[in-house]
Each structure stands twice: as C-alpha cells, then as structure tokens.
Amino acid sequence: MEKFEINILGCGAALPTPHRFCSMQVVNIREKLFMLDCGEGAQIQLRRSKIKFSNINNIFITHLHGDHCFGLIPLISTFALLGRTSTMHIWGPRGLIKVFQPQLDFFCQGLSYKVELHEVDTHTPQIIYEDRSVTIETIPLKHKMPTCGYLFREKELQKHIRRDAIDAFGIPVSQINNIKAGMDWTSPDGEIVPNHLLTIPADPARSYAYCTDTVYKPDICKQIQGVDLLYHEATFSNEHKVLATTNYHCTASEAAAIAKQANVKKLMIGHVSSRYKDEGVLLREAKAIFGETTLANDGICIKL
C-alpha cells in the first residue's frame, strides 16, 4: 500500500499548552510532504517528529489567526540556515501576502531559496494543487476571517500485478506497465489473456479533509462526502455551545454531525480549547453522534 499518513504536530486551540501545540500537521502522500497550518514552534515539532521536513515544498494555511501561522516565518528562516534551495509554496486566504511579504522582506533577506505566496479563493471549492499522486482542493469554511479547509484526494492507483500469472504466460517486463494500466495481453500466437486474470484490483484511492476553524457548516458535507478521514475542529463542548457560535467555532457534537451527514469513514476532532481538564468530554459527546471518532493528540500519526 502506498503511503498516505497524517502526522499531527499540534492540535490545540488558540492557547498552546504543555501538551498541545497550536495547529499544524504534515500529510505524507507517497513521500511527498504537505504541511497544513504552521503554528508557533512548528520547526521544534518538526524536529521532534523525525519527519524529513526539508522535503516540505507546500504549506497550506487555513486562515491568518496567529495560532495557525506564527510558526511560518521562523520555519522559513530556519530552512535558509539549513541551506535549502528548492522553492517553497505557501497557500492561504486573502491577506496572506499583505501580512507575510513584509516579514519575509525584513527577517528573510537574501534567502537561499524562493518563497512564493499564493492567495486562494475561500468562497468556492477549487483545486489549487495537482501532481501524479494527489489533488488538493479548498473547502470553503466560515470563521471570523476568510478561512478554508483543504481536501486531499489521492489519484486512482494502478492495479497490482499477479506475479504468478505474468510468469505463467511468459509476459515480458516491458509490458508490465501496460498491464497495470488495464490492458489485456495478446500472446505471440494470438491468444488474448484478459486483464483481470493478470491483475488484482487497485487499492481504492484515499482522501483526507482538514476543516478548521469554522462554525457548524453542513454545506461542506457534499464536498467531503465519504472521505476516509475528516479532521474537524471541536473547540468546545455542548456546555459552551453559545460561546462556540459567538466565536465562529464548533462543538464536538457539531463536528460529529458533519461527519455523520458527510458519511465519512473516520472523524478526528481537534483544535481543543485549553479550558478542558478532561478532554474526554469532547470525545464522548462526539462519539454519541458518530461512533468512529478519535481525539487528536500531538505526535500521533494516522495511516490511511
């Protein structure tokens, strides 16, 4: 199975705690690394994680609150000190350039590599990144400022070759890629061997949706329908539902309601307010609505 992993480096809300850094994750798809948000201390968490973080070429910021982006300029500075040469692409909502270009100009003069800032549309879902393995699209969210989540869709995988069948029919190595791609095999004496005898179906393509910060916004369910994993903010418990709405955040129950309506395979809740001594309350409230829920923790790695 090709790699598709999500490394949680920080999953706290606005206030970091000794156990939770602010929002940041690294998605590893077939050894391509994508960073999601970049809270304070990102470079510290990256070092701790053993991720080969010099391979990160794209960082996606959901919105320009400090707990989602204070680690960006320090990380960019450190990359330069480490001698980076490859271009870094930073993606984020309107305002990204106005806020970060002056900081780049001041703190990152004479950088050893290029940093390109890309502002994305937060109103309509758009594919903003595509390569051979994955597409990444924006998920319009609603918070105190322009905000979007990000949806990773793995591209169709190739079929697996049945080594025994290839040997039995004496098929040359040069034809393997064609057969993986679905072609039948015609032997030198004209016999046609159908593809299904030579291959095992491909693993289903996987998908991951990252949705934080946002009010309860059920109109995202269509876009994220059936994803393998949904990370959704769950800043508050039911007890603080009014506070959640006032501050454009969600309760754990609301996150679970999105998961249920979107029929996702698994839900992970995060962006947990530091007020909860017993964070289990959030997990219990979510699980009451959507059983396949887990609570994010700094340092964990989820393999899809």
Add this chain to the structure above:
Amino acid sequence: MEKFEINILGCGAALPTPHRFCSMQVVNIREKLFMLDCGEGAQIQLRRSKIKFSNINNIFITHLHGDHCFGLIPLISTFALLGRTSTMHIWGPRGLIKVFQPQLDFFCQGLSYKVELHEVDTHTPQIIYEDRSVTIETIPLKHKMPTCGYLFREKELQKHIRRDAIDAFGIPVSQINNIKAGMDWTSPDGEIVPNHLLTIPADPARSYAYCTDTVYKPDICKQIQGVDLLYHEATFSNEHKVLATTNYHCTASEAAAIAKQANVKKLMIGHVSSRYKDEGVLLREAKAIFGETTLANDGICIKL
C-alpha cells in the same frame, strides 16, 4: 537577601535544537519580572518554567533577528487571551516599531491591554528604565544590525536592623525605617545611639549584564566593570574564529577575555551554535582564560 534571579529559558543560537530554544531570559528582581529577548516558543518556555509570567511588564529586545524576537507577537496575543489589562512595554533598537506595529495591528486587534513600543539608542549607554529597586541601561554592542545589551544595576539596599539592639534601647517601631536609612537614635533622655550599633551593613547591590549578539567589543568593559554576572554570547569555538568575526559573533575565548578585562565576578556563556555536538569545547576554551565561567542551559535559574 532580596531576590535577584536570572531564569534562562533559551540560550541557543539561530537554530533552535531539541535542547536549546532561541534567546530568552526572565530576570526577577524583588518579584519584578523583566524579560530579555523573546525567541520563538517564549510562551511555551514561560509555562514550563513556573514563572508567574503575567507579572512581566517589560520586555527588552537586543536586536531584530528572528531568533531574538519571533516569540513576541505570539506572547502578546496569549496575554490578551488570558485577560491581561496592565500595559506591556517592549524595548528594542531602531526598527522595532516598523517591524512590530503592523503585526500588532493585524494579529492583536482589540487587545485587552496597551502595548507600548520603545526604540532605544544603541550607540550610547542610556538608562531606559528605573524604579525603586533597579536601573536598566543599554550596552552598545556591534552586530549585523543595531544591537544593544542590557545592564541591570540593583539600587543600594537598606541596612539590616539588629533586632536585639532595637529591643535593648526600646526603640519604637515607627523609627525602624529611619534607622534602616542610616539615622542615629536619640533616646527620650537625650542619649545618642550611633546607627552602627543598631544595624548591620546592607548587602552589596548586585548587577547583571546581558550581552548578545556581538563581535568582540572590549570597549564595553568599562561599563560592565565588576558586575556580579555577565551573560555573554559565545557562538563559536576557536576553530571557527574567522566565521565568528565574519558573522559579527564571538568565540568563547573572546567572551572570556571580556569577562577578565571587565573583572566580572562570574561569566555565563550562551548563544551556542547548534553545530557543536560537544559544547564542552566552548566551556573549556572560556575557562582557560576566565575560570569562573559556566555554560548556559535552558531551564536553569541563577541566584545572585
């Protein structure tokens, strides 16, 4: 003895490591807290330290390289989330306002307290802060950009009362402060008791000099002559002396030469380059010139 403590929260150079955060310290003088530099993760280190950091009202930045100030805006944001109301004063070289005012305007809108940015002269020593316990003055340093260190001079302490003598002469409580301040005592029947019979001399006033980042700059020795503790940058070992000079940094030997020439009581070296697997080399080189040297470490507290 009144409190005069230096808490080292970070003492690494440009690149933080798992063991060393970037530059930051908290000086506690009679329960007044002063922060020196504010590297990335300052709020994380402050929480770990058990310092009552809401009591910090003054932060002194040596220069505007990121490893000395990336933690500032996140810390200011967090203070607001914690409901701070007292004014915070930030001191630093020319450029402070240009760099940080836009970030304050963007990330810290509607703050619950005032933040005042004060630019200081980095060319001539100046007393920039004074209260009943301490004066704080700038120490002109030389680095790639305007830079100054900070010198804390405790004010003269009061004499200690000899409780036994006070009792023996029947001196009323109302006179204690006068006697602490040096007055003799005249009894109701005209007998004069000289002050030295009633008091024990005050503890000597203490001083602390914080000098980072800088090239070898012996002209600071006059200003910091005889301080109880000098914290001086020692980014490189003798092996990398050329690199030190090129980058406007010091070797450990140069830091020790300053300590010796300034006749300080103790030297602590810090701002150690992350390149040294064996940091002991820096300590050994410094101690060869100035015996009373220690190497800074994150989390330690030095009591003067």
